[in-house]
Amino acid sequence: MESSSLTERHRFAEAERDALYKTVFNRRDVRGQFLPTTVPDEVLARVLYAAHHAPSVGFMQPWNFLVIRSQQKKQQVHQLFSKANKEAVELFDKDKQKTYKNLKLEGILESPINLCITCDRTRTGKPVLGRTHMKTMDLYSSVCAVQNLWLAARTEGLGVGWVSIMHEDELKATLGIPEHVVPIAYLCIGYVEHFKDKPELETKGWLPRMEISDLVNFEEWEGSAQSSDDQELLSTLAEMSDFPTGFPVR
Numbered sequence: 001m002e003s004s005s006l007t008e009r010h011r012f013a014e015a016e017r018d019a020l021y022k023t024v025f026n027r028r029d030v031r032g033q034f035l036p037t038t039v040p041d042e043v044l045a046r047v048l049y050a051a052h053h054a055p056s057v058g059f060m061q062p063w064n065f066l067v068i069r070s071q072q073k074k075q076q077v078h079q080l081f082s083k084a085n086k087e088a089v090e091l092f093d094k095d096k097q098k099t100y101k102n103l104k105l106e107g108i109l110e111s112p113i114n115l116c117i118t119c120d121r122t123r124t125g126k127p128v129l130g131r132t133h134m135k136t137m138d139l140y141s142s143v144c145a146v147q148n149l150w151l152a153a154r155t156e157g158l159g160v161g162w163v164s165i166m167h168e169d170e171l172k173a174t175l176g177i178p179e180h181v182v183p184i185a186y187l188c189i190g191y192v193e194h195f196k197d198k199p200e201l202e203t204k205g206w207l208p209r210m211e212i213s214d215l216v217n218f219e220e221w222e223g224s225a226q227s228s229d230d231q232e233l234l235s236t237l238a239e240m241s242d243f244p245t246g247f248p249v250r
């Protein structure tokens, strides 16, 4: 078989690829524009099912999905956020504190669904294939589930906001999460008035997006380009950064 047909064989059609990249580049962390509109259960089921098809170390599938709809439970979690957020602001330099205070960093009460994605570190017993040496791999597996859900939600027109400004032990106590289970992501989910074009932390001057070509190295840490292929890759990446939205697919 010719090499060109080999490379084409498994590639998705252009429109399908565009749809995936569009999803990636238009996904946003949403905190502020939630609508109270109910999320139909079949939509929620689809994004949860997408999360459940994430990769996991040793096929451990360490995740659980805690769906929170009651305003009472949301209030309790919101209190955890408020307390931790007051502590958090003090940790930044004085000049950054003003910007910090102007950021909305959660949408716990306004979003119709809160979701806690967890990692059960004992899910398939010991040892776990692939976690024998790098012990945090189960945690990363649950993060993969979060990302699957986040992307699937974007295609459904659902906003997702990740809230991590709270004490882990307090969140566990509030949600009744047992000792051996780690809360990975507390997410606020719902339909939104609009999706922003860029991260709010970028537009509000917290931090800029870095140049990807500054983050790619070769053969070893801080290794510079070795070959013309390496150079080519770097210049292609540098050109991509020229697009205002990060990519030409809109």
Ligand SMILES: Cc1cc2c(cc1C)N(C[C@H](O)[C@H](O)[C@H](O)COP(=O)(O)O)c1[nH]c(=O)[nH]c(=O)c1N2
Pocket: 027, 028, 029, 030, 031, 104, 105, 106, 162, 163, 164, 165, 198, 199, 200, 201, 202
């Ligand atoms: C592990 C983790 C934890 C958090 C976040 C993300 C991730 C990956 N983010 C969202 C984060 O600020 C956001 O992803 C970046 O600013 C980039 O913006 P977009 O996600 O591209 O819109 C986030 N945002 C926020 O307002 N409050 C928070 O507590 C957190 N926590």
